[in-house]
Amino acid sequence: MTTLRGWRYGLFxxxxxxxxxxxxxxxxxxxxxxxxxxxxxxxxxxxxxxxEAIQPGNMKVWSDPFGRKKE
Known part of the structure; x- marks a missing residue:
């Protein structure tokens, strides 16, 4: 088996x-x-x-933590 050297190694x-x-x-x-x-x-x-109806365990629906807060 040959070893890859030079441009063949770079191509590989x-x-x-x-x-x-x-x-x-x-x-x-x-x-x-x-x-x-x-x-x-x-x-x-x-x-x-x-x-909200299918959320398990009465957990809060996920919201974007990086979104801007509503005023």
Missing amino acids: LGGIVGFISAALYPIIIHPMMNIESYKQAQAENRQGINQ
């Missing part, structure tokens, strides 16, 4: 990094750059669901 490492980047793009980067389409899909999927 570049291929691994490229493969991992290509695999993670649709999972991490695309949703962060296109927030509105995911918000719209979530609103459509949750349409007609009363979160």
Whole structure:
């Protein structure tokens, strides 16, 4: 078995990094750059669901802790 040296080693490492980047793009980067389409899909999927009625243990419905407080 041969060892990778020089440009072949660089090409091998570049291929691994490229493969991992290509695999993670649709999972991490695309949703962060296109927030509105995911918000719209979530609103459509949750349409007609009363979160307060299905919340277990009389717990408060989750709210965004970083959102601005209503005055």
